[in-house]
Each structure stands twice: as structure tokens, then as C-alpha cells.
Amino acid sequence: MLKTNMCGELQIKDVGTSVILAGWVARRRDHGGLTFIDLRDSSGTIQIVIKNDKLNLTEKEISQIRNEWVLGVKGIVTERQEGARNSNMPTGDIEISVNELEIINQSNTPPFPINEDLSLDETNRMKYRYLDLRRSRMNQNLKLRHDVMHFIRNFLTNKKFIEIETPILNVATPEGARDYLVPSRIHPGKFYALPQSPQQWKQLLMVSGFEKYFQIARCFRDEDLRSDRQPEFTQLDIELSFVEEKDILILIEELMVSMLKELDLGFDFPLNFPLIPYSESMEKYGSDKPDLRFDLEINDLSSVFLNTSIKIFADVLKKDQRIRGIHIPGGNKLTKKQLQEFNEIAKLHGAMGVASMHFDDDYKITKSEYDGFSSLLEKFISIDELLTLNDRFNIKPGDAIIISAGHDDLTSQVLASIRNEAASMLNLVKETDLAFCFITEFPMFEYSDSANKWTAMHHLFTMPFEEDIQYIASDPKRVRSHAYDLVCNGQEVGSGSIRIHKSELLLKILQQLGIDESIAHEQFGHVLEAFEFGAPPHGGIAPGIDRIVALLAKESDIREVIAFPKTKTASDLLTGAPSKIGTENLDELHLKIDDPSS
RNA sequence: GGUUCAUUAGUGUAGUGGUGAACACACUAGCUUGUCACGCUAGGAACACGGGUUCAAUUCCCGUAUGAACCGCCA
Structure with missing residues (x-):
């Protein structure tokens, strides 16, 4: 030394x-x-x-x-x-x-200061990532990441789980995200796919009788990037046999709670994570990943406006759509500019805008008159409507109500987004809170407008509710599934399900999704066949390590907890990946490049 | 694929249709024996790229590149 x-x-x-x-x-x-x-x-x-x-x-x-x-x-x-x-x-x-x-x-003068916590240009940070990582913030983030992984491995090992590695070179699947593909040299014209997750492998391991499997697994998805999405990311992949949904949720809750206690980072978090059915979450928060650090629940206001003379509301109700709104205590202190942002949000999602109601500091209301209320709708709103709102929300001077009317999908998106924005504007978010919850009872299917067909919302192998199986063909929208998400502070940090372990049911699902049996056998034949050899009931979950560590590090971007991340255009500015390859490489792989830009 | 924003010394920021383009840290040279974001003196160093408008563009417009935010996409 x-x-x-x-x-x-x-x-x-x-x-x-x-x-x-x-x-x-x-x-x-x-x-x-x-x-x-x-x-x-x-x-x-x-x-x-x-x-x-x-x-x-x-x-x-x-x-x-x-x-x-x-x-x-x-x-x-x-x-x-x-x-x-x-x-x-x-x-x-x-x-x-x-x-x-x-x-x-000796050292060259570094391209940016190492000894200060500055916000720096991303290009430079990525190009000199090894220097960026010398900075104490990044150093601490990666140490925290290690602590998290170390805890997880210990915790699961103590619970008799075993970690098993699965292949990186896989068969491509048409469902779900776009695959990263790897051309085969030995098989001209054929490709491997990098795993979007070890989904099929872990189910096969259940058939193999391991019963308790986990893997800290790298996963790849060739989709556009976001602050919480990198082309390659790390999942804690877990699968168990002979379990029900609640066993998995309890396991994850215990894992997270004991980890947070052990790491002792000064967060407040629930010891029991609330279970919120998907439909309730969509109704109250407009989202399947609600931020529970604040209230600001969405309400159905349709009944208030049943006989309204507000034309846009009446029109919406006539179409069997709904009027929904958020009561924001203290919301009247939002500025005109901030309220305008709500309208921008609405437009972004394709709505005309939102209506706002303001209750000034001198707001008063009686059976016959009111004072201190203002809104673009004021001319059309009746005193009875106002009274109903007043009583229903126990409105106080200084409050505001934001209303969105239309199709549920639209109003949910708009109000969910406004809900988050309003909370941040009003400083309702406590930095030290980790508001975990489980979203449960996800719909089995969702209709894809682009593909013009029903698709599996979670994935193909998700177990439908026993009592809903009868509706698979007749009313697919109604079928609930044993799929669940772990959500924290408005982010999905994990997703899982109880799986189908019998081929008949799987075939029925595939049929509903319009996947022909012969194609099904071609793509999933190995799984279908495996299920014929005594597949145990099983299920699992896959928390995202990057997102969890980012939450714990109070970083808003998972790049801050990944040693060598990619930019938004999926390039690595340090090494230059992806790069062109020579013709001899291409020839070996039996590939020809058809690049319209060159 | 779409929308938006950003790009000024090494770094972080300021600023302008007419240059002496400002400040801090860093850097270079020198001084300095108790500092800790040490101090003092002096110095070097920048308007991303291409086109357009204009008598004149770092400044206005268009495009390109790169980065970022959002929508689509994605669990």
C-alpha cells in the first residue's frame, strides 16, 4: 500500500x-x-x-x-x-x-471546479464524467446507491432468496417497449434483443422450483428518455412461488421500511403503505402515481351543475362527460401568471383550458347574496351552485377552485398535472417526506388508439381477477388484474403482478389481444410449454433501483445516481457511443446501412 | 416524431444594433509562516457554427450542432 x-x-x-x-x-x-x-x-x-x-x-x-x-x-x-x-x-x-x-x-487544470457544488453544463459533466464523479455530491450519491444495493442483497438473502443471473442476449418480443437489438454474426439476418426486464426468465425459474428469486438486473428499453428514464437502468427483480398479491406487497413494504430505518437519512415515511385501487387513484388524483405528500384531491362536481346555465358545462354533461375540480385552500394567492400556467397545462394535454374560481379575503355568502367571489364564470353561475360548492368544500376566504370539464381521460391528465403544479407553487411539498403507497387493481387491458386494439396494460402474463375472467371477451375494460405499482412522491418506483401459471388462461388472454395461437406459440411457446410441467402459482415485483436511490438522494434526475449515464439522445459523451463501425464489421454481421442523413 | 428553452474567457454569471464586452473563481508570474472559499500585486483568456436583414450583428431573423424541459413514446 x-x-x-x-x-x-x-x-x-x-x-x-x-x-x-x-x-x-x-x-x-x-x-x-x-x-x-x-x-x-x-x-x-x-x-x-x-x-x-x-x-x-x-x-x-x-x-x-x-x-x-x-x-x-x-x-x-x-x-x-x-x-x-x-x-x-x-x-x-x-x-x-x-x-x-x-x-x-500532476493534473491538468480541471475543466470545472471539483471542490465546489455548482450547477454545471451537462455536456461538460458527461464528457468529463470521471471528474464530475470526484465532486462530493456525486461521490455521496454513488455511495448511497451502494448502500441501497448492499442492504437489499442482505435483506433478501436473510429471507432465503437467491440471486440468479439471467441472459442479456434474448429473443425479441413485439409487445411492450422497443427492444435494443444485437445482430447475430453466426445467424445472418437474425437478432438478439437486450432484456427489457428478466420477465420470462424469472417465471421459468419459478417453474424450476427456486421459489424465491431475486436479481439486481440491468434492463434496456429503446424509447425516448426522460429525467426518470435511461436506455439502460437497474431493477431489483423479485419473483416468488406460492404467494398472493398481499405477500408481495408486505415483503416490499418491509424491505423499504427497514431499509429506510437502517439508512437513517432523516426521512418521514409511513410504516404501512396505503393500498389505493387504480380506479380510486384516477378519481381522486387523476393519476396512477399520485403524490401523496399533499391533499388537493379531485372532486366530481357534475352534480353541482346539473341544471347550470354555464353552457360549456351543460354541453359536457349532455355528452355524459363530467365536470371535475380541485379545491385549493389558500389558492387565491396564486398569481395571474401562475393561473395562466394552469391553462397552458390544460392546452398541453389538449383541453380548451380550465375554469378558476376565486374567493377573496372578504368572501362572504348567504342564501341570497355573495361578496368577494370572482371568476370568468361569475355571470353564469347561480347562487345555489355557489352555495353548494361553498358547503361541500367548506370554502374559506382566500381559497380557489380549478375546474376542468370533459372526458375523464382528459380531465384526469389535466387536473393531475395542475394538482402537482399547484402544490409546488404553494410550497405544500415537504422535502423530507417519502409518501409511499401501492396502487392496486389495475385494469387488465387498455385500448391502444394507435394500434387500434386492446393491449395488456401491465404485461401478458398478469393474472386477472377470478370474478372478472368472464368479461375478458365481452367487456375487457371491466377486467381487473392482480397488477400493482409501488409509488412514492408521484413517481412509479416499482411494478409487479401475480402471473398466470396455466396455459389455458394465457391463451385466452392472447386471443383477446388478437394474437393468433400459432404466433403465440412461436413467440411464447417456450413459456406455454414450461407451464405444462407443473408451474407453481407465482408473482413478483420489480422496483427501480435508480429511481429509489434518486428519491433517497433527493435528486430529481436518475442520471445523478448513475455513474455513467446517457444524454437525452442516448449518447455517451465520454466514450462517443454509439459510434460508426467499419465495413468489415458490417459485412461480418451481414448488415447494410441505409442512413437517409448521409 | 413534435413543441419550447439554452449556448458569452477554463468555470459560473452580467451585458450591448456602433467593442475598452463586465464581475467572481480558476489559470500564469511575483509577494506572503497559521490559513481553511487565506490575502496582496500584475497578466493572459470569451460572444457555438453557417446563412440572412443592416451602413454596422455577439445582440434581430432563419438554419445546423449540442444540451435540457415537455408532449407523443415508455411501466
Whole structure:
């Protein structure tokens, strides 16, 4: 070893010991004959004191040392003089009196400061990611990520789960997200697909009798990126045999709760995660991933406006659509500009806009008159309608109501988005809250307008509710499934289901999805066949590690907790991937490039 | 695939239809023995690229590139 101790681990009790340290220059303070250097290694930093006159290096050489140079230091741990201590530093009571200094390596001036927590241009951060990761914020994020994975492995191992790796080169499937494809050299014109998740493998492992499987698995999806979506990401993939839905939910709840207790990051979180059926979540929050850190529930206001003279509302009701709204306590302090943003949100989702009602500080209402109420709808709204709203929401001066009318799909999207926006505008979100919940009873099917057919909402192997199986053909919309999501702070952080373990039922589902039996056998024949050999009832869940770590690190982008992420255009600015390949490579793979841009 | 925003020394920011393009840190040179975001003196260093409008463009317009946000897409 080139060092005997770690910079950040030295303490006052080590005073007097002779140590060898090595690390990077975090900062230097050159006083001429006396130089201070904050030396950083992976454990932290410590101040080293260089008295230039009694050293192996000349004063000139010492004065040339710069940030990020790599130094080896031989010296004595010394207690700092009274008045020279630094309470901001964990090692602030001690310092190293240097006897021998070695310049192990020099460094170019870094392209951005390493020793400050600045917001930086993403291009530069990604190009010099190895330097970006030297910054303490990123360093801590990756350490936290390790702690999370370490805890998970221990926790599940203690519960007798075993981790099994599954292939990265897989057969392509037409369902779900777009696959990343890998051309085969040996089989001209054929391709492997990188796994979107180890879904089929883990079900096959259940047939193999492992009963409790997990894997911290890399998954790949060739879809457009977002702050919570990278082309490759990491899932905690879990599957168990002989379980019901509630067993899996309890397991995950226990995993998350005990992990949060162990990590002790100062978050508030529920010890029992509420279960919210999908339909209820859509009704109350307009979303299947509600942020439960605040209320602002959506309400059905249709009944208030049954005989309204507000034309747009009457028209909507005539079409059997609904009028829904959010009562925002204190919402009247939102500015005109902020309210205009709500309209922009509505338009973004294809609605005409939203209606807002304002109850000023002098708002009063009686059976016959009101004061301090304003709205574009004021001319048309009746006192009875206003009274009903007033009583229903117990409206106080300073409140506001935002209303969206139309098709449920539309009003849900609009109001869900406004709900989140309003909460952030009004500062209702507590940073230290982790509001976990499970969304359950997802619909089995959803209609895809683009493909013009029914598709599996979760995935093909999801178990429908026993009592809903009869509606698969006649009323697919009505079929609920044993699919569930783990949601936290408005983000989906995990998704799973109880699976179908009998081929007859699976074939019935495939039929409903318009997948011909022969095609089904071609694509899923191996699973169907496996199910003929005593497949146990099974189910699982796959929490997203990146999203969970990002939540715990209070980062809004999963790139901040991934060592080497890709940009929005799925490129790696550090290595240059993806890159062109030579013709000999292409020939070997039997590929020809047809690039319209070249 | 679509919409929007951004791009000024190494970094982070300021600013303008007419240049002396400002500030801080970093950098270079020098001074400096108790600092800790050390201090002091001096210096070098920038308007992403291409086209257009204009007497004149870093500034206005269009396009390209790159990055980001959102919609579509995606669990």
C-alpha cells in the first residue's frame, strides 16, 4: 500500500502517530514559507501543513502544486493550535505535519471546479464524467446507491432468496417497449434483443422450483428518455412461488421500511403503505402515481351543475362527460401568471383550458347574496351552485377552485398535472417526506388508439381477477388484474403482478389481444410449454433501483445516481457511443446501412 | 416524431444594433509562516457554427450542432 491511513478517518485520538497518506489536492493555501493543503481521498479530507524549510522538496516545487494533483504525504498527526481549529471539517481539530512530500502525479487544470457544488453544463459533466464523479455530491450519491444495493442483497438473502443471473442476449418480443437489438454474426439476418426486464426468465425459474428469486438486473428499453428514464437502468427483480398479491406487497413494504430505518437519512415515511385501487387513484388524483405528500384531491362536481346555465358545462354533461375540480385552500394567492400556467397545462394535454374560481379575503355568502367571489364564470353561475360548492368544500376566504370539464381521460391528465403544479407553487411539498403507497387493481387491458386494439396494460402474463375472467371477451375494460405499482412522491418506483401459471388462461388472454395461437406459440411457446410441467402459482415485483436511490438522494434526475449515464439522445459523451463501425464489421454481421442523413 | 428553452474567457454569471464586452473563481508570474472559499500585486483568456436583414450583428431573423424541459413514446 502507498498509504497507511485514510484522510477522513483520522481522529484526535490518532495525535502523535506517524502516517502515510495519499490523495488529491482539494485546496491549497500558499503562505510562502508555510503552505496548507486540504488532501482528499475517498474517505474525506484533512489539512496537511507544509513548513517549506525542512522538506525534501524546494519551496519552488511546493508552490507549483495545484488542485487535483496527487500527493503522497509522510507525516505526524498533530493537534491543531487553539484558535486554528476548523469546526466545519470533521477532521478540523487535527492536521498532518509533513516530513516528506511526494508529487505522485500532476493534473491538468480541471475543466470545472471539483471542490465546489455548482450547477454545471451537462455536456461538460458527461464528457468529463470521471471528474464530475470526484465532486462530493456525486461521490455521496454513488455511495448511497451502494448502500441501497448492499442492504437489499442482505435483506433478501436473510429471507432465503437467491440471486440468479439471467441472459442479456434474448429473443425479441413485439409487445411492450422497443427492444435494443444485437445482430447475430453466426445467424445472418437474425437478432438478439437486450432484456427489457428478466420477465420470462424469472417465471421459468419459478417453474424450476427456486421459489424465491431475486436479481439486481440491468434492463434496456429503446424509447425516448426522460429525467426518470435511461436506455439502460437497474431493477431489483423479485419473483416468488406460492404467494398472493398481499405477500408481495408486505415483503416490499418491509424491505423499504427497514431499509429506510437502517439508512437513517432523516426521512418521514409511513410504516404501512396505503393500498389505493387504480380506479380510486384516477378519481381522486387523476393519476396512477399520485403524490401523496399533499391533499388537493379531485372532486366530481357534475352534480353541482346539473341544471347550470354555464353552457360549456351543460354541453359536457349532455355528452355524459363530467365536470371535475380541485379545491385549493389558500389558492387565491396564486398569481395571474401562475393561473395562466394552469391553462397552458390544460392546452398541453389538449383541453380548451380550465375554469378558476376565486374567493377573496372578504368572501362572504348567504342564501341570497355573495361578496368577494370572482371568476370568468361569475355571470353564469347561480347562487345555489355557489352555495353548494361553498358547503361541500367548506370554502374559506382566500381559497380557489380549478375546474376542468370533459372526458375523464382528459380531465384526469389535466387536473393531475395542475394538482402537482399547484402544490409546488404553494410550497405544500415537504422535502423530507417519502409518501409511499401501492396502487392496486389495475385494469387488465387498455385500448391502444394507435394500434387500434386492446393491449395488456401491465404485461401478458398478469393474472386477472377470478370474478372478472368472464368479461375478458365481452367487456375487457371491466377486467381487473392482480397488477400493482409501488409509488412514492408521484413517481412509479416499482411494478409487479401475480402471473398466470396455466396455459389455458394465457391463451385466452392472447386471443383477446388478437394474437393468433400459432404466433403465440412461436413467440411464447417456450413459456406455454414450461407451464405444462407443473408451474407453481407465482408473482413478483420489480422496483427501480435508480429511481429509489434518486428519491433517497433527493435528486430529481436518475442520471445523478448513475455513474455513467446517457444524454437525452442516448449518447455517451465520454466514450462517443454509439459510434460508426467499419465495413468489415458490417459485412461480418451481414448488415447494410441505409442512413437517409448521409 | 413534435413543441419550447439554452449556448458569452477554463468555470459560473452580467451585458450591448456602433467593442475598452463586465464581475467572481480558476489559470500564469511575483509577494506572503497559521490559513481553511487565506490575502496582496500584475497578466493572459470569451460572444457555438453557417446563412440572412443592416451602413454596422455577439445582440434581430432563419438554419445546423449540442444540451435540457415537455408532449407523443415508455411501466
